[in-house]
Amino acid sequence: MRRRLPAALMVVSLASLHAADERDTVLQGIESRRATYADIAKQIWTFAEVGYQEQKSSTLLQQQLRAAGFNVRAGVADIPTAFVATVGSGKPIVAIVGEFDALPGLSQEPVARRSPVVAEAAGHGCGHNLLGTGALAAAIAIKEWLAAGHPGTLRYYGTPAEEGGSGKVYMVRAGLFSDVDAVVTWHPADHNEASPSSSLANITGKFRFHGVAAHAAAAPDHGRSALDAVEAMDYMVNMMREHVPQETRIHYIITRGGAAPNVVPDFAEAYYYARQPDMRILDGIWDRIVDAAKGAALGTGTTMDFEITGAVWNVLPNKYLSSVMTKNLERIGGFGYTPEEVKFAEDIRKTLTETPTAAIGSQEKIQPSRVGAVGSASTDLADVSWNVPTVSVNAATFVPGVPAHSWQATACAGSTIGVKGMMVAAKAMALTTMDLFTDPSHIQKARAEFDRTRGPGFVYKTRLADRKPALDYRK
Numbered sequence: 001m002r003r004r005l006p007a008a009l010m011v012v013s014l015a016s017l018h019a020a021d022e023r024d025t026v027l028q029g030i031e032s033r034r035a036t037y038a039d040i041a042k043q044i045w046t047f048a049e050v051g052y053q054e055q056k057s058s059t060l061l062q063q064q065l066r067a068a069g070f071n072v073r074a075g076v077a078d079i080p081t082a083f084v085a086t087v088g089s090g091k092p093i094v095a096i097v098g099e100f101d102a103l104p105g106l107s108q109e110p111v112a113r114r115s116p117v118v119a120e121a122a123g124h125g126c127g128h129n130l131l132g133t134g135a136l137a138a139a140i141a142i143k144e145w146l147a148a149g150h151p152g153t154l155r156y157y158g159t160p161a162e163e164g165g166s167g168k169v170y171m172v173r174a175g176l177f178s179d180v181d182a183v184v185t186w187h188p189a190d191h192n193e194a195s196p197s198s199s200l201a202n203i204t205g206k207f208r209f210h211g212v213a214a215h216a217a218a219a220p221d222h223g224r225s226a227l228d229a230v231e232a233m234d235y236m237v238n239m240m241r242e243h244v245p246q247e248t249r250i251h252y253i254i255t256r257g258g259a260a261p262n263v264v265p266d267f268a269e270a271y272y273y274a275r276q277p278d279m280r281i282l283d284g285i286w287d288r289i290v291d292a293a294k295g296a297a298l299g300t301g302t303t304m305d306f307e308i309t310g311a312v313w314n315v316l317p318n319k320y321l322s323s324v325m326t327k328n329l330e331r332i333g334g335f336g337y338t339p340e341e342v343k344f345a346e347d348i349r350k351t352l353t354e355t356p357t358a359a360i361g362s363q364e365k366i367q368p369s370r371v372g373a374v375g376s377a378s379t380d381l382a383d384v385s386w387n388v389p390t391v392s393v394n395a396a397t398f399v400p401g402v403p404a405h406s407w408q409a410t411a412c413a414g415s416t417i418g419v420k421g422m423m424v425a426a427k428a429m430a431l432t433t434m435d436l437f438t439d440p441s442h443i444q445k446a447r448a449e450f451d452r453t454r455g456p457g458f459v460y461k462t463r464l465a466d467r468k469p470a471l472d473y474r475k
């Protein structure tokens with residue numbers, strides 16, 4: 001005999017059954033276009049355009065979004081390759097963020113030995129060809145789901161020049177994120193993980209010293225050496241290393257040091273990066289670096305001016321959103337390699353300087369979520385994360401052990417392994433975005449944590465102040 005379910009319970013179970021169906025439909029929608037997304041990712045990988053010069057990559061993504069019914073606003077924040085694509089209406093407003101810039105010098109065929117496509121050209125050594133495309137896949141799937149009768153606004157943010165150009169900082173400054181309730185994104189990696197991890201804040205700038213040229217042997221007393229000033233500055237900063245918190249990183253190069261040894265250099269330039277897990281501490285350290293430059297100018301009888309070229313915060317992680325993402329990532333799971341992919345992975349691992357600790361096969365698993373992790377890189381997503389609750393997921397687009405910003409990473413980003421990782425990320429982002437649209441308590445809890453961790457009275461500011469986007473920083 002069949003037992004009757006109470007009516008209320010029946011409604012609940014039908015509703016959850018319906019939700020489960022919808023989630024499967026969204027995942028199937030993404031999967032059914034795997035070949036299309038693989039092709040788009042490969043095109044952007046081939047374009048390999050560096051920061052602020054991503055015309056073809058940006059245009060291709062915009063075309064896809066327009067064709068899918070998004071309303072695209074291009075050239076936002078005074079950046080020609082930045083855009084915002086929108087569908088739907090009303091609250092909540094959820095943003096999916098995509099990147100698409102390449103790295104100088106990392107051109108590489110998708111093979112397991114060093115072989116540039118074009119010598120000294122740029123390559124996708126950070127997998128941003130996959131990043132922009134995976135975000136596109138998630139956005140289009142959610143757009144179709146919203147169109148079936150769900151309220152809310154979905155945006156895709158096309159964010160240029162992540163690699164040292166601070167593109168998102170200018171987009172934040174232009175107010176483009178001010179009404180957004182939550183940001184969802186991902187990043188290529190050699191493993192699958194959605195931990196609430198942070199990054200290093202980073203300030204970059206060029207210090208320029210102006211002296212007086214003179215014959216270095218016949219009239220040195222008439223000269224004032226700009227190179228002396230650079231060396232004095234570097235010396236002071238190197239002594240300062242002992243008196244800054246342990247985790248601080250300071251690196252510099254001398255970009256101009258004079259033209260000939262027999263001419264006292266009247267111009268010299270040093271290019272500095274300083275990093276720290278906390279922007280509020282880094283801010284004070286940067287002031288001391290500027291003081292060292294001023295002191296160097298004073299002591300050498302030269303003058304100094306400096307230009308801040310980039311500034312990004314440390315990421316403000318959101319544990320709650322990460323827990324939602326982790327649940328979805330676990331549902332999707334990792335992926336296996338074909339025999340050809342295993343061979344590629346084995347060969348490419350032999351080219352690494354360090355023996356990988358993670359085994360081939362670890363990309364089949366999801367890494368457990370860790371709280372309090374701080375990555376040693378920097379990202380402009382950080383400035384978004386202090387303005388809107390933000391969640392990011394990593395997917396194993398790189399063979400386990402392959403570090404980002406390497407030719408090996410470019411090879412993986414142009415391979416079938418890269419596409420497999422991208423699809424995992426697209427699906428995990430899509431499910432997480434659905435969660436944010438269907439259950440308002442997710443955004444409420446994320447917002448409460450965001451307010452708590454930022455602290456009362458927090459005011460976001462950036463060292464970039466009112467400078468124009470450094471559109472020529474890669475030229």
Ligand SMILES: [Zn+2]
Pocket residue numbers: 126127128162187
């Ligand atoms: Zn990156």
